[in-house]
Amino acid sequence: MSEHHYTGDLPPEKFNMAAFCLSPALHRDPAKIALTIDHGDDQPDRWSYAALDRAVQGIAAGLQARGLSKGDRVLIRMGNTPEAALMFFGAIAGGFVPVPTSAQLTQLEAAFVLRNSGAELIALSPDLPIDSGQTPTLLPPDIAELAQSPGAGYADTHKDDPAFLVYTSGTSGTPKGVLHAHRSVWGRKPMVEGWYGLTSNDVMVHAGAVNWTYTLGVGLSDPWANGAATVLYNGPKDINVWPRLIRTHKGTLFAAVPSLYRQLLRDSDICDGIPTLRHGLTAGEPLPEQVAADWAGMTGLPLFEALGMSECSTYISSGPVTPTRAGSPGRPQPGRCVAILPAEKTADATPLPPGETGLLAVHRTDPALMLGYWKRPEEDMQVWHGDWFCGGDLAHMDDDGYVWFEGRADDVMNAQGYRVSPAEVEAALLSHRGVHEVAVREVEVSSGVHLIAAFVKPEGIAPEIADLLAHAANSLAPYKRPREIRFLDEMPRTANGKLARKQLPARL
Known part of the structure; x- marks a missing residue:
């Protein structure tokens, strides 16, 4: 191995992502409420760790009973509901591969993902149209019934087995699938210290929808893997919902995109106080310096930014152990191996010194990196520069290791936290x-x-x-x-x- 490599702990060979997040463990109290979905009324959905564990094992067993085989894809076309989260982790628990999709997709876009992924089953909200063809569908009542099936444990998967498939925009004009392994959730461990400062006592209030990878990771996988609690929202739009959720559920961490923080500062009653919050987290798009300054001025709390990509989640961040620097998303998280490479491919892919601009790169030994692009081997070849994965971000590092983002090497845009x-x-x-x-x-x-x-x-x-x-x-x-x-x-x-x-x- 070269002198450059990931230095964090590595996952065991036998590893199941859902089990890592939800199976009984000393740091997870079975009776503790792990998931609350607030609907804007006084009747939220609440799930304990024990209930989630039973439900995802039941769904895993139920999917197997329906004839699914290991590695089969399950398209999830649902709203921001408990069933969507249960299907995601239940499929992974059984060794199947969920394909979460945005509820905002048109019928044509959803049909493309269905065809391209080759999904054998669709978990579907009845209000979201899709031309399913001959593909069988499960509606929310069917999923609730599956969750009651007797569980048979978590599948005996390998760390490099496919776990989930997400679609993101690329330069070709059609969405491309990013296939992640079970080890990807282990690869998120550097974020716990490097971005969140997350403990089992935290309550994560996340402003995203269940079907977004930002929510599936930051809002669900990471809190659950560390015995914390999560609060999501699925009710009428109202900017004052977010301060209310933080106050009502005693949120200690709040995760959103920068544009939502800007709206909170302008239109909400956030200035009335959010006493339990320790700090805010932001990702998905660059954080404007003025938004960070205004948030700190109004709330007295820091905003910790992270830079990431669908292929690796976040790997650069500020946080409790990494002081913020205005204009920079922070430094590589502990254990990550990150470098700046020349924009043109070279045989040895030698990292550039501090101050020089090039492609932001992550070493292939990082367990958070994807398995590859689904059915696009030519694009897999393009993103590798020797042992380094380059996602197309241009940046430079200063002498202290802080990263300064300088745009994209391609024309991919960032809209509301999504790559387009x-x-x-x-x-x-x-x-x-x-x-x-x-x-x-x-x-x-x-x-x-x-x-x-x-x-x-x-x-x-x-x-x-x-x-x-x-x-x-x-x-x-x-x-x-x-x-x-x-x-x-x-x-x-x-x-x-x-x-x-x-x-x-x-x-x-």
Whole structure:
């Protein structure tokens, strides 16, 4: 092995991710409430560790009884419900591979994931449309019945066996599957010290939905693996919900995206006090310095940022043991092996010295890294520079090891914490008969506020903007849709005639 490698503890060979999070253990009190889903009324769903353990074992046994084999995929197309969480961990408990999807996906997007993943079964909320074809479906009552099945323990899986499959935007224009192993949850252990400061006494209030990897990891897997408790929300939208949840459930940690913190500061009663909170956690998009400063000024508490990716979760962060530096997401978490590599591939992939900009890279020995891209071997080859995984982020490190993000090497955008490919948005708009050419990019509309904008060269007379937006809504989830459309006579080009996306107007 080279001198560069992951230095944290490594998982055992026989390892099941769901068992690591939920099986009986000394640090998990069976009677303790592990999961609360608040619906905005006085009747939240509450699950103890013992109840979760029984339910996921029951679902695992029930799926096996239905004929599923080890490694079979189970598509989860559900809202922010207990059944969605139970299906995710129940499938993993049985050695199957859940495929969580955003409830915001259109029917066309969901159908693509179903076909591409080859799922053998769909866990479905009846209000979310999907063309299931011949694929059998389970509705919430079916899942509740499965959860009552006699459990037969957790599957005897290997640390490198597939555990779950998530889809993220790439540069090709269609979502790509990221396949993770059971060991991925063990690879999250550096986050406990390096970002959270998490203990079994903590109550994690998470603002995300169950089907998002940010929630599945930060909101569920990590608190449960450490004997803590989680509070999620599934009720009417109201910005004051979040201070109320923290106060009502005595939340000690709060996790959200920066845009939600900005809205809390502007529109909520957060200033009335959140006495049990120790600090806030933020990821998914860069944290504006002003938001961090305003939060600290109003609440007296720090915001700890993390930088991550679907292929590895977070690996750079500030936290209780890593003081924040304005403008930087922090340092590599304890045990991680992170480097800055030259943007161009080299035979030896030698890390660059402090101060030089290149590709942010994680060493292949990190157990949090994905197994690979689902059915895309050519993309697997592109992201490896020797023994280093490069996700496309450009950055440099200072002499103290702090990372300074400098954008993307490709054109992938960040919208509400989700990665979005310009090519995917462009393909949706190009199918409109009034569009001759289109280019999409992320633009800054005010300090720290970014949105997706589409620049359109029309086919003859420019179509109505409302018509274009409605057309995009037919095939794009809300977070992928352009918020602004501008018409151009010609697209900017390089000397070789290629689209110069970065020369599109930087501001609207």
